Every structure is written in C-alpha cells, then in structure tokens.
Amino acid sequence: MAAEVDDVQIGADLRARRQAAGLSLARAAELTGVSKAMLGQIERGESSPTLATLWKIARGFRLPLTCLIAGGAAPAAENAPVFSKEIAVATVFAFDPWLAQETFEVTLQPGQTHLSDAHMSGTWEDVVLLDGALEMQLDGQWQAVAQHRGLRFRGDRPHGYRSGPEGSTFLSTMHYPSSEQAELKQAEPKQAEPKQAGDKDD
Amino acid sequence: MAAEVDDVQIGADLRARRQAAGLSLARAAELTGVSKAMLGQIERGESSPTLATLWKIARGFRLPLTCLIAGGAAPAAENAPVFSKEIAVATVFAFDPWLAQETFEVTLQPGQTHLSDAHMSGTWEDVVLLDGALEMQLDGQWQAVAQHRGLRFRGDRPHGYRSGPEGSTFLSTMHYPSSEQAELKQAEPKQAEPKQAGDKDD
DNA sequence: TGCCTTTGTGCGTTATAACGGTCACAGATG
DNA sequence: CATCTGTGACCGTTATAACGCACAAAGGCA
Numbered sequence: 039m040a041a042e043v044d045d046v047q048i049g050a051d052l053r054a055r056r057q058a059a060g061l062s063l064a065r066a067a068e069l070t071g072v073s074k075a076m077l078g079q080i081e082r083g084e085s086s087p088t089l090a091t092l093w094k095i096a097r098g099f100r101l102p103l104t105c106l107i108a109g110g111a112a113p114a115a116e117n118a119p120v121f122s123k124e125i126a127v128a129t130v131f132a133f134d135p136w137l138a139q140e141t142f143e144v145t146l147q148p149g150q151t152h153l154s155d156a157h158m159s160g161t162w163e164d165v166v167l168l169d170g171a172l173e174m175q176l177d178g179q180w181q182a183v184a185q186h187r188g189l190r191f192r193g194d195r196p197h198g199y200r201s202g203p204e205g206s207t208f209l210s211t212m213h214y215p216s217s218e219q220a221e222l223k224q225a226e227p228k229q230a231e232p233k234q235a236g237d238k239d240d
Numbered sequence: 241m242a243a244e245v246d247d248v249q250i251g252a253d254l255r256a257r258r259q260a261a262g263l264s265l266a267r268a269a270e271l272t273g274v275s276k277a278m279l280g281q282i283e284r285g286e287s288s289p290t291l292a293t294l295w296k297i298a299r300g301f302r303l304p305l306t307c308l309i310a311g312g313a314a315p316a317a318e319n320a321p322v323f324s325k326e327i328a329v330a331t332v333f334a335f336d337p338w339l340a341q342e343t344f345e346v347t348l349q350p351g352q353t354h355l356s357d358a359h360m361s362g363t364w365e366d367v368v369l370l371d372g373a374l375e376m377q378l379d380g381q382w383q384a385v386a387q388h389r390g391l392r393f394r395g396d397r398p399h400g401y402r403s404g405p406e407g408s409t410f411l412s413t414m415h416y417p418s419s420e421q422a423e424l425k426q427a428e429p430k431q432a433e434p435k436q437a438g439d440k441d442d
Numbered sequence: 443t444g445c446c447t448t449t450g451t452g453c454g455t456t457a458t459a460a461c462g463g464t465c466a467c468a469g470a471t472g
Numbered sequence: 473c474a475t476c477t478g479t480g481a482c483c484g485t486t487a488t489a490a491c492g493c494a495c496a497a498a499g500g501c502a
Contacts, residue, residue, distance in 0.1 A: 045291055062449060076490050078450060085489060086292035088459075089247055089309070107291070107305055130368060130390040137364075137415060143388050162339075166332060166411065168370060168388070186345050186370070186409075188332035209368065209411075213339055265480060278460050280480060287459060290489075448499075459488070464481105471476080 070098025171202025248285035272300030373404025
C-alpha cells in the first residue's frame, strides 16, 4: 500500500533527523509536545500521524512542514527508462507530477555514444552541459552542445548523445505531457488532451 | 492553536481546489479513496487528517504531497525581475509559456550576497549549483547548497543567495504558475502558514 | 561490582479519525 | 404539483491515533 510505504519513509526520515541532531525520543518529545511513545511509533512506521501532529513535530524541530514530509515521494509517473544501465545517472529533481518533469545528472565515459529511442509522445527534453564535451544527434544530425547553454528538443523522437574524448557530464530534464492534470479535469466538459505548442527548437 | 489553524487553512485550500475543478465530494471521494464524509470534515477543518489520508488525497488529485499542504498557487501574473543588474545572468532557457518556466545561469562574486524579495505568488524556484560554494537563505535560515544537487523551494517568499569565498555559478529555474494550473487553483486562500518553502526534492 | 540514569518499546486507556448510511435541501423534469 | 437526483452535513460505529506509565536493556559512574 502506497500510503503505508509513505508512512515508513517519513518515519525513517524523521528518525534520521532526530539522531543526526543527537536527540533522544524524550528530548524530542519535550521539543515537539508529542509523546515519545508516539514519536517512536511514527519513526517505526507503525502509525500514521495526523496533520496536527506533523505540525507539532515540524514546529518543535523548526522545520517547514513541507520539508518534513518531503521524504515521501510524489506519485511516480510511468516513465520509460531514459538511460541504459551502463551510464551513470543521478537524480537531481525527482519526478514531480505537478510540474510533470524530472531532472537527472548524466555522466558519459570518454567517447561514449548513447542513442535514445523516442520517449512518450509529447515529451520534451532539456540538456545543459556541465563538464566535458558533448554532441547531440537531433533529426539524424550531430551538433555540438555549448557548455552551460540550454538545448531543448523533442524527446519523443529518436536522438543521441556522444561524449568527447574526456567524457562529459550534463543535466537532462524530461518534460512530460501533463496528462495527470488533464485527468483531474475530466469532470469538466470539452477537456481535450492539451496540444503541443508550436515547435520549439534552439 | 497553531495546529488547528493549519487544519483549517489546508481544509479551505482543499475545498477551493475541489470546487475549482468542479468536483463534488462524491466524485472527489471516488478519485481519492477517502470517504466524502471525511473529505467534508477535512474541508471544514473539523478533523485533522492522518498522513495516510493526505497521501490518498494527494494521489487522487495528482498533486505532490508537499504542494497539497503548502497551499496552492495564485492566478498567473507577469514575470518579475529575478536578479539585480550587478549580478551576471545568462539565459539558459528563455521563458517558455507552455512550460511556464525559464532558466538562468547566475554568477555571484566571491562573498557576494543577494537577497530576493518574494516573486509572484505560486512561483517555485530550482537551484543547481555548478561551481563554487553557495548558501541559500530560506525562511530566514542559511543552508549550504550541495553541488549538482537540486534545491527546489517556493520563490514566492523572500529568500537569499550567498556566495563562498571563490564565488559561485548556479542554474536558477523559475517555475511560474501556468494559466491552466491557475484555473485549478484560482481560489487560493490567503497564505497564513508561517513556515513554508524548503526542499521538495534532494 | 552495584546503583543510577537514560533509552526505546510495549501496553492499556482515552480521544478522535474514518467510515457507511441517512437525511434535509435544492434543482430539474414531466 | 409530485417525483427524482445530486449535494453536503450529520450520526452512530469501528478502527486507530495519541497518551501516560511501566519495564527491560544499555551505559555511565563510584
């Protein structure tokens, strides 16, 4: 159950924060006004705290409420794998269903080439080269990517990445069509799937 | 009681979202898997939902949990200037009305501090540190930014940037509420929550 | 070593979250 | 007009959050 998983994640995160601050459950209970028995249950994922209790905890720990629960992941979209397993990928921003995007830091080995199939229809991708040299294949043609310059292209077409002789590191942001938002509007009349804006190439 | 005020605010916000989307309690109950009686109680601030219930609601409404409790965005407004003239700023991705976001590369001089007023309501900001050292002031507290790690926070609150002794270069992405999103959230309650912003991902 | 303190967990009790069902009301229809 | 449907609020019941207390275990100290 996703909800239960979320309680577990947040509980573990809360424990980690408390321990990092060197606080016992008793001390944390004093700070937050939540009983230590309850704090223990929350940390162990055995109970799902109410918003009021979360608020007390956040206030006692002097954390924003949003920060306190940020350990619980947003619902994941049905993303296709972006990069193959041989490529080092780190998440910079996890998928956010509201923004309908996610950002990865990708590292290619020297001279490495990666060809990507088309992602789901309506996907756009941003690339920002951080280090090294990189070429992108768009519409069958390779072009150099300037460092710290943004390159935005349609990710729903085949494209490729080719690293220079010293490797490369770049940010890759996937913008997915916001179909999730459209679903929320299904009760309204005439809601059609949002259409693409005109081609955006740069 | 601060906790009760928070329940009331979030309940009012939730009702506003639901009504803006033209959903009845019954329909929202179907979408979320939370009973309509409970949704009603939550909206009226008569009950403090557990995290598990909040999670169900967020999932049903396809909202990030943090967004659900952070309050929604206001209707769209025009872009405000982001950085003062003394700071080197290069456009990485120009404003895109479809995505409702833009990205800059910002360079601060060694030891330079920049305090930013709140941008338009509903704005979120991403920071990715590329070079040097950087601290961000969020909710009046300075925190170090890890390199190549994403920091997402509410840009509609005052915040600050402070560069290390060797200066710093970072990407700043402004996410503005789009007109579609604004439609969903047109009845944002007045922001009374004392603590906002913070990491949405890390 | 014994004693004391601290720590986290379990238990029983109380308060409240969460539910399904019901109802009053408003609006639409024949 | 009567009837039907949809809506939000209320009510009683069940499950669980939240609590204070007790206790076993660990750690520190003389």
